[in-house]
Amino acid sequence: xxxxxxxxxxxxxxxxxxxxxxxxxxxxxxxxxxxxxxxxxxxxxxxxxxxxxxxxxxxxxxxxxxxxxxxxxxxxxxxxxxxxxxxxxxxxxxxxxxxxxxxxxxxxxxxxxxxxxxxxxxxxxxxxxxxxxxxxxxxxxxxxxxxxxxxxxxxxxxxxxxxxxxxxxxxxxxxxxxxxxxxxxxxxxxxxxxxxxxxxxxxxxxxxxxxxxxxxxxxxxxxxxxxxxxxxxxxxxxxxxxxxxxxxxxxxxxxxxxxxxxxxxxxxxxxxxxxxxxxxxxxxxxxxxxxxxxxxxxxxxxxxxxxxxxxxxxxxxxxxxxxxxxxxxxxxxxxxxxxxxxxxxxxxxxxxxxxxxxxxxxxxxxxxxxxxxxxxxxxxxxxxxxxxxxxxxxxxxxxxxxxxxxxxxxxxxxxxxxxxxxxxxxxxxxxxxxxxxxxxxxxxxxxxxxxxxxxxxxxxxxxxxxxxxxxxxxxxxxxxxxxxxxxxxxxxxxxxx
RNA sequence: GGUCCUUUGGCCGAGUGGCUAGGCAAAGCUCUGCAAAAGCUUCUACAGCGGUUCGAAUCCGCUAGGGACCUCCA
Numbered sequence: 001x002x003x004x005x006x007x008x009x010x011x012x013x014x015x016x017x018x019x020x021x022x023x024x025x026x027x028x029x030x031x032x033x034x035x036x037x038x039x040x041x042x043x044x045x046x047x048x049x050x051x052x053x054x055x056x057x058x059x060x061x062x063x064x065x066x067x068x069x070x071x072x073x074x075x076x077x078x079x080x081x082x083x084x085x086x087x088x089x090x091x092x093x094x095x096x097x098x099x100x101x102x103x104x105x106x107x108x109x110x111x112x113x114x115x116x117x118x119x120x121x122x123x124x125x126x127x128x129x130x131x132x133x134x135x136x137x138x139x140x141x142x143x144x145x146x147x148x149x150x151x152x153x154x155x156x157x158x159x160x161x162x163x164x165x166x167x168x169x170x171x172x173x174x175x176x177x178x179x180x181x182x183x184x185x186x187x188x189x190x191x192x193x194x195x196x197x198x199x200x201x202x203x204x205x206x207x208x209x210x211x212x213x214x215x216x217x218x219x220x221x222x223x224x225x226x227x228x229x230x231x232x233x234x235x236x237x238x239x240x241x242x243x244x245x246x247x248x249x250x251x252x253x254x255x256x257x258x259x260x261x262x263x264x265x266x267x268x269x270x271x272x273x274x275x276x277x278x279x280x281x282x283x284x285x286x287x288x289x290x291x292x293x294x295x296x297x298x299x300x301x302x303x304x305x306x307x308x309x310x311x312x313x314x315x316x317x318x319x320x321x322x323x324x325x326x327x328x329x330x331x332x333x334x335x336x337x338x339x340x341x342x343x344x345x346x347x348x349x350x351x352x353x354x355x356x357x358x359x360x361x362x363x364x365x366x367x368x369x370x371x372x373x374x375x376x377x378x379x380x381x382x383x384x385x386x387x388x389x390x391x392x393x394x395x396x397x398x399x400x401x402x403x404x405x406x407x408x409x410x411x412x413x414x415x416x417x418x419x420x421x422x423x424x425x426x427x428x429x430x431x432x433x434x435x436x437x438x439x440x441x442x443x444x445x446x447x448x449x450x451x452x453x454x455x456x457x458x459x460x461x462x463x464x465x466x467x468x469x470x471x472x473x474x475x476x477x478x479x480x481x482x483x484x485x486x487x488x489x490x491x492x493x494x495x496x497x
Numbered sequence: 498g499g500u501c502c503u504u505u506g507g508c509c510g511a512g513u514g515g516c517u518a519g520g521c522a523a524a525g526c527u528c529u530g531c532a533a534a535a536g537c538u539u540c541u542a543c544a545g546c547g548g549u550u551c552g553a554a555u556c557c558g559c560u561a562g563g564g565a566c567c568u569c570c571a
Contacts, residue, residue, distance in 0.1 A: 028571095029571075030571095031571080032569085032570085032571095037571090038571090040570090040571055041571050042571085043571065044571045045571080047571095169500090169501090169566075169567090170500060170501060170566095171499095171500070171501095171566090171567075172499090172500075220569085241571065242570075242571030243502095243565075243566085243571085244565075244566070244570055244571065245570075245571070246565095246566070247566060247567065248566095248567085248568090249570090271571095272571070273502095273565090273571095274564090274565075274571075275571085276564080276565095279563060279564065280563095280564075281564075281565070281570090282571095283569095283570055283571085284569075284570060285568090285569070285570065286570095315509090318509080318510065318511090318519085318520070319509085319510060319511080320510090320511070320512095323503090323510085323511090324502090324503080324564075324565085325509090325510085326509075326510090328508080328509080330508060330509075330521080330522085331508070331509045331510085331521085332509090333521080334508075334509060334510095334520060334521035334522080335509080335520075335521080336521095337520085337521065337522095338519090338520045338521065339520095341520090341534095341535095342520095344534090382513090385511080385512095387510070387511050387512095387518090387519080387520095388511065388512085388518075388519085390511095390519070390520080391510095391511065391518050391519035391520080392518090392519085393519090394518095394519055394520065395518090395519080398535085398536065398537090401534090401535050401536070402535085402536060404535085405528085405535060405536070407528095407535085407536055407537085408536095461530085464530075466530060466531070469530095470530095470531075470532080473532080473533085474532095477532095477533085482533065482534080483533080483534095484533060484534045484535085485529070485532085485533080485534085486534090486535095487528080487529090487535085492534090494534090
C-alpha cells in the first residue's frame with residue numbers, strides 16, 4: 001500500500017502523488033505570536049511534524065514551510081483598527097516586535113520540547129509585506145479586487161461566478177450572504193462576503209506599512225498565499241492546518257491564489273481536528289485553554305501533576321488526527337503511564353540479544369510478531385493511523401517483557417524477527433513518531449550516584465539487611481526514582497512520577 | 498437560523514458489514530524477603546427506534562444528546 005491522504009477538498013482518501021517526483025512541498029499555518037501557545041496548538045504542529053517525518057522516511061525530499069504570523073490582524077473587520085499584536089503591546093507596554101520576539105521564542109521552546117523538527121522555512125508575515133502587496137496588485141489587475149478609502153477587498157461574488165467558491169468548506173455563497181453577521185463598517189465592501197486584502201491603518205495603529213493604497217496593513221489571508229507561492233510555487237502538494245481554518249481562511253487562500261497564479265494552489269488539503277475540554281473546543285474565545293507552560297509544570301487547577309511533552313505527544317498520536325480529542329487530566333495521565341510502559345519495553349527490546357539467522361522455536365508466535373510489524377507502515381500509509389500502530393506495539397510489549405523475564409523462551413522468536421523488531425520500533429517510535437526517552441538518564445552524575453546506591457542495596461540484600469535495602473528503595477521512591485528488582489538479580493531504575 | 502460532523506465498555510480511544518483493537522483504571526493469580534515492575538486471567542461495549550442484509554458498531558431513515566464552522570481561532 002502506498003500513502004493515502006484524506007483530502008478535505010474532495011472529502012476522500014486519495015493516493016498521494018507529489019507534483020515533482022521525489023519531492024514534496026508542504027505548507028502549514030503557523031502560530032500567531034501574540035500570546036502563549038496552549039494544548040490546542042500542540043496538535044497541528046505534532047500532526048504535521050509526523051507528516052513531515054513520514055514523507056521523508058518514504059524517501060521524499062520535503063520542503064516544509066510554516067509561517068509565523070507576527071503582523072497582527074484586526075480583531076473585527078471594520079472596527080477601530082486594533083490589531084491583535086498592537087493592542088496587547090499597549091497593554092503590556094512593550095514594543096510590538098518585542099512581544100512578537102517573546103512569544104516566538106516561547107513557541108520555539110515548546111516545539112523543541114515536543115521534539116518537532118524545525119520546518120525548512122519559517123517565514124514571517126512582516127518579512128513579506130512586499131510580496132503581499134505585489135500579490136494584491138496582481139489581483140486588482142486581474143479585476144477581482146477593488147480599492148475603497150485606502151483598503152482593498154476581494155470581490156467574492158465575481159470570483160464565485162467563475163470558480164467554485166465554498167467548495168473546500170462546503171459553503172453555498174448565497175447562504176453565506178444571508179448568514180454573515182452584522183458587522184460595523186461593512187458599507188465599504190460591495191458585498192458582505194468580500195474580504196480584506198489590505199486595510200487602511202488608523203493613525204494610532206502601530207503596525208503599519210506604506211502601500212500603493214496608502215498606509216495600512218495586510219489582510220488576514222494574504223500572507224499565507226504570498227509566502228506559500230514564494231517558497232512552494234503556484235501549485236504545491238500539501239497544505240495543512242486546523243479545521244477551524246477551513247473557513248474563511250483557507251477558502252480565501254484558494255480564491256486569492258487561484259486568481260493570482262491562474263491555478264488552484266493545493267493538491268491535498270489536510271485538516272486536523274480540535275482538542276476539546278469537557279466536550280468544548282479548547283480556544284481563546286472559550287476561555288478554557290491550558291497553556292503548554294502550565295502542562296509542563298502541572299501548574300493548573302485541572303492538572304494533578306506535571307506532564308512531560310512526550311506524554312502529550314503520545315496522547316495526541318494515540319488518536320486519529322481528524323477526530324476530536326477530549327482532554328482531561330485522567331486521559332492524559334493514562335497516556336503518560338502507557339507511554340512510559342511502551343518506552344521501557346522498547347529499551348528492553350534494544351538490549352535483547354539477537355543473532356541473525358537463529359531459528360524460531362515458536363513459529364506461530366514468530367509469524368504473529370512479524371505480521372504486527374508489517375502492519376506499521378500500512379497503518380501510517382492509511383491517512384496516518386498512528387493509533388493503530390501504537391495498538392500493535394502494545395500487542396508486542398508483553399512479548400518483549402516475557403522474553404526478558406524468561407516467560408517465553410529466548411529462542412521462541414527468530415533472530416531475524418528480533419532484528420526486525422529492534423529496527424522497526426526504532427524507526428517508528430523515534431524517526432517517524434518523534435518520540436524520545438522521558439528521563440535524562442544520560443546525566444553522568446545522576447547515573448553514578450544511582451549506581452552506587454544500587455550497589456549498596458545489592459550488598460544489603462545479600463546480607464538480608466532488608467531494613468537498609470528497603471530504606472534506600474523507599475527514599476528513592478519519594479524522590480520519584482523507582483527501583484526494580486529484576487529476575488536475574490540485577491536492579492534497574494526509572495525516573496518519573 | 499444555515500452548513501457540516503459526532504454519540505463506542507468505569508475513563509480515553511481505534512474501528513475497512515462477518516474475525517472479542519489498544520491504553521488507563523479495577524479484580525484475581527504467578528513471581529518476589531516484602532514491594533514495585535513484569536506476566537497470566539477476568540470485565541465482550543457500540544445513544545434510542547425502525548429499515549436494508551444470510552449477517553450492521555459499521556449502510557439508510559427518524560428521534561434524542563453533544564460539537565464545529567458561519568467572527569479572531571490550531
